[in-house]
Amino acid sequence: MKKPTPMFPGWLRAWHWVNAFLFLALVATGFALHYGEAGAGGYFRWAVLGHNATGVACTLAYVFYLASMVWTGHWRQYVPRRPFFRRAARQVRYYLSDIFQGGHHPFPATVVSRFNPLQQVSYIGAVFLMFPVQIGTGLLLLFPLSVPEKVASLPGLLPVAIGHSVTAYVFTMFLIVHVYLAITVSEPHTGIRAMLFGDRKKQGPEGAEGQGPALR
Amino acid sequence: MRTITILGLLAAGLGWPTSAVADNPIPRTARDSECFICHAGTGDARAPKIDLVAYRASVHALHGCISCHGDVEDVSIAHDKEDEDLRPVDCAHCHLDERVLAEFEARAPAPAGSERGHKVDLVRIIREFDQSVHSTKSVQFTCARCHDPHRIRFGMTPDESLEHNQACLRCHGSELEFRTFAHRAPPDLDAAHQWLPNRDLHWRSVRCVDCHTNSEGVVGSHRILPKAQALSKCESCHQEASVLKFKTYRYAHAVEQEKYGFMNAAILNEAYVIGATRNQTLDLIGMSLATLTFLGILGHALLRTAAALVRRKRGIGPGGPHP
Numbered sequence: 001m002k003k004p005t006p007m008f009p010g011w012l013r014a015w016h017w018v019n020a021f022l023f024l025a026l027v028a029t030g031f032a033l034h035y036g037e038a039g040a041g042g043y044f045r046w047a048v049l050g051h052n053a054t055g056v057a058c059t060l061a062y063v064f065y066l067a068s069m070v071w072t073g074h075w076r077q078y079v080p081r082r083p084f085f086r087r088a089a090r091q092v093r094y095y096l097s098d099i100f101q102g103g104h105h106p107f108p109a110t111v112v113s114r115f116n117p118l119q120q121v122s123y124i125g126a127v128f129l130m131f132p133v134q135i136g137t138g139l140l141l142l143f144p145l146s147v148p149e150k151v152a153s154l155p156g157l158l159p160v161a162i163g164h165s166v167t168a169y170v171f172t173m174f175l176i177v178h179v180y181l182a183i184t185v186s187e188p189h190t191g192i193r194a195m196l197f198g199d200r201k202k203q204g205p206e207g208a209e210g211q212g213p214a215l216r
Numbered sequence: 217m218r219t220i221t222i223l224g225l226l227a228a229g230l231g232w233p234t235s236a237v238a239d240n241p242i243p244r245t246a247r248d249s250e251c252f253i254c255h256a257g258t259g260d261a262r263a264p265k266i267d268l269v270a271y272r273a274s275v276h277a278l279h280g281c282i283s284c285h286g287d288v289e290d291v292s293i294a295h296d297k298e299d300e301d302l303r304p305v306d307c308a309h310c311h312l313d314e315r316v317l318a319e320f321e322a323r324a325p326a327p328a329g330s331e332r333g334h335k336v337d338l339v340r341i342i343r344e345f346d347q348s349v350h351s352t353k354s355v356q357f358t359c360a361r362c363h364d365p366h367r368i369r370f371g372m373t374p375d376e377s378l379e380h381n382q383a384c385l386r387c388h389g390s391e392l393e394f395r396t397f398a399h400r401a402p403p404d405l406d407a408a409h410q411w412l413p414n415r416d417l418h419w420r421s422v423r424c425v426d427c428h429t430n431s432e433g434v435v436g437s438h439r440i441l442p443k444a445q446a447l448s449k450c451e452s453c454h455q456e457a458s459v460l461k462f463k464t465y466r467y468a469h470a471v472e473q474e475k476y477g478f479m480n481a482a483i484l485n486e487a488y489v490i491g492a493t494r495n496q497t498l499d500l501i502g503m504s505l506a507t508l509t510f511l512g513i514l515g516h517a518l519l520r521t522a523a524a525l526v527r528r529k530r531g532i533g534p535g536g537p538h539p
Contacts, residue, residue, distance in 0.1 A: 034499075095516075099520060100519055100520055100523035101523065101527070102523070102524065102527055162498065165498060165499075165502065166498065166502070168502075169501075169502035169503075169505065169506060172502075172506050173505060173506050173509040176506070176509050176510055176513060177509060177513065180513045180516075180517070184517065184520075
């Protein structure tokens with residue numbers, strides 16, 4: 001018999017958890033840096049070190065993720081399906097109303113299509129927009145000499161610093177929603193356990209619950 | 217010698233020669249020249265010297281040594297013995313009492329055209345001083361710990377008697393001196409100020425009291441606060457309407473000029489710098505949005521729980537109205 005494909009392949013799970021850990025560390029140290037004042041017990045220096053180190057590690061992990069994505073064809077997961085807006089609207093309806101009536105996911109995850117339409121857009125934003133911005137601005141802050149001293153009479157680093165902060169806030173919001181949905185809303189075979197262990201047993205290549213939308 | 221053990225304020229009550237002032241016609245400065253023999257001249261090599269030029273220009277010069285050092289009235293007193301420490305001078309004795317002060321002033325009016333008139337609010341200063349961490353923690357603290365009492369001028373400007381931060385560093389930079397007050401080693405200033413980039417540059421330009429007093433808008437506050445309340449926000453100084461600007465300090469201009477170059481300089485130096493990426497409006501929006509997100513999630517979760525309870529009550533299974 002053919003070995004069942006896991007919902008989440010090993011490389012993806014590895015990246016996900018490494019990234020999750022780095023994210024938490026970055027958010028914590030980032031806030032410490034941003035709001036830090038008096039260096040109570042000299043934590044500031046550690047926050048700087050920690051933020052720089054985890055930031056670089058996160059960049060490497062991101063590169064790994066991009067490479068694996070291309071290598072395995074995982075990138076196809078990000079290609080929206082048609083009719084995109086109708087599907088997205090249905091997902092919105094699910095979160096805003098059906099979910100309270102005990103309704104089911106309109107687009108249960110399958111190995112070929114793991115993301116629901118809303119997940120897809122937010123992940124596209126996170127992976128292909130916010131990650132590059134955050135990594136780019138982060139690296140510029142790490143090597144500030146590479147930034148022109150003045151841009152139109154304002155400090156050159158100003159937009160860089162603001163970009164880094166804004167994206168950090170958006171990432172924080174993303175994290176809050178992501179964790180909530182992962183813990184309480186996700187289907188059993190795509191939840192935390194699946195992300196940890198791959199959820200091999202239940203999933204055939206076609207997915208357990210079939211393709212059909214659960215709600216009419 | 218010099219171990220001053222009595223609370224200065226107490227000294228005020230211990231027979232200060234106030235009553236003698238009014239009915240003694242001899243100017244109190246008459247004896248000064250005697251004192252100078254030893255304390256400014258070569259009369260006794262062991263006698264601590266005072267800077268005559270500075271003293272003559274100082275505000276108390278008109279009142280004579282013995283106005284303050286009342287118990288040296290008789291020069292024949294061997295005030296050099298270890299066991300005969302002089303009573304500490306109590307500034308408050310004159311400066312908190314309008315009457316005493318007026319007496320002294322009437323006795324030795326300042327010559328016309330002198331600097332008198334740049335009145336500083338000594339009453340306020342003494343009050344603030346009494347509330348400072350130093351006075352509340354150590355009774356031995358007196359004004360003279362920081363100010364050279366023999367150089368004080370009208371409208372005294374800080375640099376004249378304080379030599380910038382040396383007044384503070386005299387104790388906080390010297391274990392020996394500090395121990396005479398606290399019986400322990402002084403806190404490590406380097407560690408305590410590690411968060412401040414370009415620390416030495418700051419210390420050259422900013423005074424310790426700029427951060428360690430609640431002197432927003434007030435020049436020369438003496439209420440040194442507990443360390444937790446020290447000023448640490450970079451924006452308070454590195455912004456247009458800053459604390460520093462309110463204080464008439466000579467570097468205020470420099471700061472303003474540096475304003476635009478600041479962010480760069482801040483980040484170029486060492487590593488990431490607090491405050492550099494900080495923008496209050498942005499932070500407010502960011503934090504609000506993050507909080508709203510969290511509250512939204514919380515509301516969603518509560519609604520779901522409530523809805524599930526209702527469904528269970530009505531006997532609708534966990535699957536809900538599944539087609």
